Amino acid sequence: MPGGVDKFVYLLAPFLALTLSLASLAVIPFGPKPLPFPFFGGHQIDLWITNPDIGLLILFAVTALGVYGIALAGWASNSKYPLLGGLRSSAQMVSYELALTMSVVGVVLMANTFNLSRIIDAQSGRTLWGILPAWNIISFHGGFPQLVGFFCFFTAAIAETNRVPFDLPEAESELVAGFHTEYSSFKFAMFFIAEYTSMITVSALCAILFFGGWNSPFPASDFWKFTHYLPSVILIPFGLWVIYDGIKYETIWGRLVLPVIGSVITLIGAVLLAFPAINEFVQAPFWLLAKIFFFLFFYVWTRGTLPRFRYDQLMNIGWKLLLPVSIANVIVTAGFVLWRAGK
Amino acid sequence: MSAPLVIFFVLAALAVIGAISLILQKHPIHSALSLIVVMVALAGLYLLIGAEFVAAVQIIVYGGAIMVLFVLVIMLLNAGEEERTNFSKLAKFGGLPLALALTGLLAATMTKHGASVANPETAGTLAPTGQISTLLFTTFVYPFELTSFLILVAIMGALVLAQREKS
Amino acid sequence: MVPTQYYLILSAILFGLGVVAFVFRRNIITIFMSIELMLNAVNLSFVAFSQAMPATKGHNLDGQIFVLFVIVVAAAEAAVGLGIIILTARNRQSLNVERVDLLKL
Numbered sequence: 001m002p003g004g005v006d007k008f009v010y011l012l013a014p015f016l017a018l019t020l021s022l023a024s025l026a027v028i029p030f031g032p033k034p035l036p037f038p039f040f041g042g043h044q045i046d047l048w049i050t051n052p053d054i055g056l057l058i059l060f061a062v063t064a065l066g067v068y069g070i071a072l073a074g075w076a077s078n079s080k081y082p083l084l085g086g087l088r089s090s091a092q093m094v095s096y097e098l099a100l101t102m103s104v105v106g107v108v109l110m111a112n113t114f115n116l117s118r119i120i121d122a123q124s125g126r127t128l129w130g131i132l133p134a135w136n137i138i139s140f141h142g143g144f145p146q147l148v149g150f151f152c153f154f155t156a157a158i159a160e161t162n163r164v165p166f167d168l169p170e171a172e173s174e175l176v177a178g179f180h181t182e183y184s185s186f187k188f189a190m191f192f193i194a195e196y197t198s199m200i201t202v203s204a205l206c207a208i209l210f211f212g213g214w215n216s217p218f219p220a221s222d223f224w225k226f227t228h229y230l231p232s233v234i235l236i237p238f239g240l241w242v243i244y245d246g247i248k249y250e251t252i253w254g255r256l257v258l259p260v261i262g263s264v265i266t267l268i269g270a271v272l273l274a275f276p277a278i279n280e281f282v283q284a285p286f287w288l289l290a291k292i293f294f295f296l297f298f299y300v301w302t303r304g305t306l307p308r309f310r311y312d313q314l315m316n317i318g319w320k321l322l323l324p325v326s327i328a329n330v331i332v333t334a335g336f337v338l339w340r341a342g343k
Numbered sequence: 344m345s346a347p348l349v350i351f352f353v354l355a356a357l358a359v360i361g362a363i364s365l366i367l368q369k370h371p372i373h374s375a376l377s378l379i380v381v382m383v384a385l386a387g388l389y390l391l392i393g394a395e396f397v398a399a400v401q402i403i404v405y406g407g408a409i410m411v412l413f414v415l416v417i418m419l420l421n422a423g424e425e426e427r428t429n430f431s432k433l434a435k436f437g438g439l440p441l442a443l444a445l446t447g448l449l450a451a452t453m454t455k456h457g458a459s460v461a462n463p464e465t466a467g468t469l470a471p472t473g474q475i476s477t478l479l480f481t482t483f484v485y486p487f488e489l490t491s492f493l494i495l496v497a498i499m500g501a502l503v504l505a506q507r508e509k510s
Numbered sequence: 511m512v513p514t515q516y517y518l519i520l521s522a523i524l525f526g527l528g529v530v531a532f533v534f535r536r537n538i539i540t541i542f543m544s545i546e547l548m549l550n551a552v553n554l555s556f557v558a559f560s561q562a563m564p565a566t567k568g569h570n571l572d573g574q575i576f577v578l579f580v581i582v583v584a585a586a587e588a589a590v591g592l593g594i595i596i597l598t599a600r601n602r603q604s605l606n607v608e609r610v611d612l613l614k615l
Contacts, residue, residue, distance in 0.1 A: 006370070068411070348512055397578065409584065478569065504594060
């Protein structure tokens with residue numbers, strides 16, 4: 001622990017960041033149906049920890065509290081660079097929180113609820129004469145396609161999680177290392193687990209709010225039933241490839257563990273092929289996880305591609321571009337919802 | 344001792360401990376953290392009452408915006424620990440009992456007619472958010488628009504205060 | 511169910527503690543925080559009453575809507591008040607409220 005720090009606040013900051021990030025995963029639903037066999041006492045286990053009627057607001061509350069982890073870490077380190085990094089980062093997070101919450105209001109207008117699983121259910125079905133799925137980003141179902149809302153949300157979310165191109169406060173080449181300069185080993189790891197968990201939560205939110213959640217992009221008619229084998233089609237070759245790669249691995253540990261993992265993956269794929277009941281149950285979580293994976297891929301892709309913004313450019317984008325555009329999105333969506341309701 | 348009663352006592356104890364810690368802490372940042380604990384405990388109490396939208400707004404606005412403002416100002420002004428205070432005897436032995444007497448008077452007044460505020464049929468149910476928003480835009484639309492105007496005035500005031508002096 | 515009196519007693523205790531903090535602390539920012547504590551105590555009694563009232567005109571949500579307005583007003587007041595505090599602290603180089611005792615610097 002560096003000298004002159006405020007011990008309580010220094011230890012509280014990474015703990016707060018990690019706890020809040022992990023707690024936000026509690027309201028994300030992974031599937032509509034409960035597990036198909038009852039457990040002790042006859043309780044059924046749903047694929048979510050809690051499903052409150054204000055689920056979306058709870059996610060925003062946790063995001064709002066997440067500013068403290070960074071502000072307190074910057075202040076408690078008793079040194080210039082972390083203080084500057086912490087101040088800049090918390091100002092950035094507070095600014096982009098506004099655009100984040102505003103860009104979601106269009107989705108809430110279309111679904112008429114804050115409950116995440118009901119927002120997903122409002123996106124089931126097909127649009128455009130059955131060609132496209134009725135996801136919020138492309139459907140006119142009782143609203144307006146939320147393309148602009150999605151771009152505002154994703155940009156604001158990248159800024160909220162302090163990732164490239166918005167990561168000036170924690171960039172290595174700019175401010176030594178920003179607000180976590182004085183943290184080492186596990187406390188530093190806690191900050192980064194918190195950041196990656198926030199990335200996962202935000203990707204899950206993108207998938208749920210704008211891309212239909214656990215709804216498959218293919219229609220539900222009998223002709224398209226072959227798409228239900230997609231999990232197995234992905235898992236079995238992947239498992240075989242892991243076995244093949246693991247057998248020739250450099251370390252002895254890799255040669256032992258990787259084939260085991262590969263065979264487990266292949267076994268899961270084979271079980272899904274053999275038992276159609278389990279396959280039907282796995283469809284919904286599979287599509288949600290596939291979309292989350294796609295957004296995480298996009299996150300890492302932008303990290304490798306884009307340069308970072310200067311701080312005044314960053315604040316300009318947050319206040320002068322994203323906030324007015326998301327408010328305009330709300331107005332247009334509200335107008336469309338009223339027009340369709342009046343028809 | 345039903346479960347809501349136990350939860351109430353836990354959250355109430357948390358709120359009172361946070362408030363006492365606000366009084367007794369020397370450094371303002373520790374007082375700010377205690378106030379955040381009080382606000383989160385109060386949000387839990389609102390959830391227990393059934394006002395879920397108010398609980399969420401309390402955490403988002405109070406805990407996530409107003410208290411962040413306090414913490415940032417304390418960080419900017421580099422506020423240190425408070426100096427040693429030497430209270431006069433009158434303040435210590437007259438003021439504190441008077442404050443406790445005020446609290447006791449308020450509590451006694453509120454509970455004297457406690458039996459008449461019985462829990463009606465909506466006890467134990469969650470307040471529907473849709474109804475709150477309908478009310479905000481129909482019955483309470485004038486205060487709603489006035490508060491938005493108030494926020495605009497506050498933003499302009501804060502901007503004017505933050506400008507450098509033209510010297 | 512929790513009787514309404516319990517919420518009201520808790521609200522009175524928090525208000526009293528806010529008054530004690532307001533009177534006995536020297537730092538301007540801590541005094542400002544005690545004002546927020548008092549506002550929170552009042553919000554709690556509003557919400558407790560909104561649950562305890564019988565439904566008039568189909569709802570008993572008046573207390574909760576009032577709480578929303580109180581939170582908004584507290585936010586506006588905190589913003590402007592903290593701006594004033596920053597300016598005063600810069601001019602007098604002290605956050606002790608007893609130093610702010612002259613109208614002119």
